Amino acid sequence: MNKRIEEGYFSDDALNIAPKLIGNYLVRRFDDNTLFKSKITEVEVYRGEDDLACHASKGKTKRTKVMYDKGGKVYVYLIYGMYWLLNITTGKIDEPQAILIRGTEQISGPGRIGRELKLDASFYGENIYTSNRIWVEYGETPPLDKIITTPRIGIDYAGEFWANIPWRWLLKNDKTI
Numbered sequence: 001m002n003k004r005i006e007e008g009y010f011s012d013d014a015l016n017i018a019p020k021l022i023g024n025y026l027v028r029r030f031d032d033n034t035l036f037k038s039k040i041t042e043v044e045v046y047r048g049e050d051d052l053a054c055h056a057s058k059g060k061t062k063r064t065k066v067m068y069d070k071g072g073k074v075y076v077y078l079i080y081g082m083y084w085l086l087n088i089t090t091g092k093i094d095e096p097q098a099i100l101i102r103g104t105e106q107i108s109g110p111g112r113i114g115r116e117l118k119l120d121a122s123f124y125g126e127n128i129y130t131s132n133r134i135w136v137e138y139g140e141t142p143p144l145d146k147i148i149t150t151p152r153i154g155i156d157y158a159g160e161f162w163a164n165i166p167w168r169w170l171l172k173n174d175k176t177i
Contacts (some may be wrong), residue, residue, distance in 0.1 A: 002137035008069035009117045009136075014045040014090040017071075019169050022147050024139040026104055028117045029132060036117060039139055042103030042170040044152045046087070048096055053129035053158035056096035066125045074126040074134060076119050083111035083120035088128055088136070101154075103170065110165040148172050 003027055010017060021043050045117050046054035050151040054078070056065045066073045067089050074097045075087040087098035102110045115121075117134070128135055149166040 001120075002139060005129065005136040005138060007072070010088055010090045010128065012071070012090065014047050014099050017090050017165070018043050018045050018099050018167070019144070019147055020141050021099060021136070022054070022169055022171055023138040023141040025155070026101060026113075028134050030118065037137070038104035038106045040101060040104055040136075040151050041090055041173075042101075042108075044100040044102055044169075046098050046100065047165040047167070051158075052162045053152060053155040054096070054098075055100045057158075060096075064096060067098055071097070072128050073125045074128055074131070076114070076121065078121075079111070080164060081156075084114035084121075084123070085110045086113055086119055086123075086134075088116070142171060146172050 004084070005024065021040055024040050025037050026040050029035070047060065048054060049056050051057060056067050058064070060068050064079060067074050069089060070093050071090040073089045074088050076084045078084055086101045088101070089098045091097040101108055101113055104113065107113050107116050123134065126134065147169055150168045151164045151166055152168045
């Protein structure tokens with residue numbers, strides 16, 4: 001069994017954490033005590049009130065409140081009325097940032113992750129360091145030449161500048177080239 005990510009891991013800037021998150025393991029314990037564990041292969045960063053693709057660009061709201069807490073909290077939100085997306089907050093208090101988990105070895109796509117992990121609103125604000133339902137364990141971070149960066153997906157609404165920033169990291173494999 002791998003060691004759980006320690007308190008403070010997510011207190012750094014999302015841009016520093018995101019590439020290091022690749023290769024670690026996302027773990028979910030279900031109500032029946034079964035475990036899902038899969039290597040994280042794709043993430044995206046949403047960083048601060050200036051980032052027009054970030055929910056915090058609208059300021060502190062009921063929805064984004066957890067992003068203003070210290071890093072290491074689960075930020076889930078519903079899209080299309082059916083998919084709960086999993087984010088982990090990063091940074092210091094009042095520096096709203098989050099990393100969207102877009103893919104693992106077994107699940108491709110943030111909507112599928114939410115569905116397969118049976119996420120719902122009850123996960124909002126959960127402490128990733130102490131949760132008994134969802135956490136991250138250390139894995140082996142691949143060499144940087146095995147990780148590629150691209151612009152984030154599906155954020156054209158944020159404008160050309162924000163849509164083209166390469167804040168998406170993914171593990172290079174035969175399907176990504």
